[in-house]
Amino acid sequence: MGSERNDRRSVSAWRPRVPGVVEVFHAHYTEYAYPMHVHDAWTLLIVDDGAVRYDLDRHEHGTPHDTDTVSLLPPHVPHNGSPATPDGFRKRVLYLDASRLGDDLIGPAVDGPDLRDPVLRRRVGQLHAALALPGEELEAESRLTLIGGRLHRHLRHRGGDAGAVRRDPVLARRLRELLDERVVPGIGLEEAAGLVSAHPAHLVRAFSAAYGIAPHQYLMSRRVDRARRLLLAGRGVADVAGATGFYDQAHLTRHFKRLVGVTPGRYRGSGRTGGR
Known part of the structure; x- marks a missing residue:
């Protein structure tokens, strides 16, 4: 009974209007340990305070609170979780559907779910900040696209960032013209990519390389x-x-x-x- 009285839990969850994001989930647990379970979505996790230990596919892992580590748990693979520090842990989670990460990446994610990458960690935090604010869907979508590209590179064992950005001034100008035409109504990244026949990640990088500013900042x-x-x-x-x-x-x-x-x-x- 004493343990139950000391256990404190607080959660916040919502579904943003950003393609590919099934749910945003913020939680603070002091003693609660959740049992083995599965999700039908990818779990992208950062820990802000404390630390978490978990089992994934019968192997033990740990997610520390630092500025470097992001954990990516694949769908359909059982996992659990519990506090690894006396004061519990505070985490922020994104659940992403298969449009962002495909089933072909499940195996590599099982092999190495904890990704030590300070740039990725910072970008995930920035994405959470954008998702918490109304009217920032284009920023959130742009940040999520870049995060998705970085996760793909990790899981395919390429490592590092995008390398040299392939400049595409014509594509950048086409996106700028679209943004100029739709200053008030705005335009989503997926829609813009479809209109100019480009991959969203390449579109963001081409625009940023050409103008020194991200599409959402320009808008x-x-x-x-x-x-x-x-x-x-x-x-x-x-x-x-x-x-x-x-x-x-x-x-x-x-x-x-x-x-x-x-x-x-x-x-x-x-x-x-x-x-x-």
């Missing part, structure tokens, strides 16, 4: 530019948010302050003052 920059003009014309912040493609006023404020250094309201007020 948000264009939206903020439009917002600046409308704010100086006297339109209200909430009205401008809707007119420029942001999810809501908070979404506009977050990106506007990041790019301009002040909130939209303060920027709008400075324009009126400067016109006197």
Whole structure:
């Protein structure tokens, strides 16, 4: 009974509007140990505090809390999990469907589920941050595509990053034109890739190599530019948010302050003052 009283659990789960992501799951367990079970999706796991020990295909593994390690557990393979430190563990998990990682990669994942890769670890954390914010679907989709490519390279034992990026200025310009045409409604990465007949990962890399900025950053920059003009014309912040493609006023404020250094309201007020 004492153990049950000391056991603390907190969880948060949701399904984002990002193709390929079945579920986002954040949890903090102090003593809870979950039994052997399987998922029909890939489990991409990072540990923020503490450490986890688990069995996968009858072999023991451990996921530490550090800035280097990502664990990838394949679908249909039984595994369990329990805290490996006195205070339990805090983890963030993405469940990914077969559109991101195919069944042909299950074997290599069983052989080596814990991937020591600080770049991958950082990117997974950035993806979680994007998934937690409304209106950031393009950023999340772009980050997930790059993560998927890196996971493929790990599982195929190539290692390292993408190497030299193959420049494709024509493809980059085509994506830029698409983004320019759809500043307000936006466009998903999969749709854009289909329209220009390119693989999503290559599309992101080609654009970033050509313009020094990721597609989602370019789109948000264009939206903020439009917002600046409308704010100086006297339109209200909430009205401008809707007119420029942001999810809501908070979404506009977050990106506007990041790019301009002040909130939209303060920027709008400075324009009126400067016109006197």
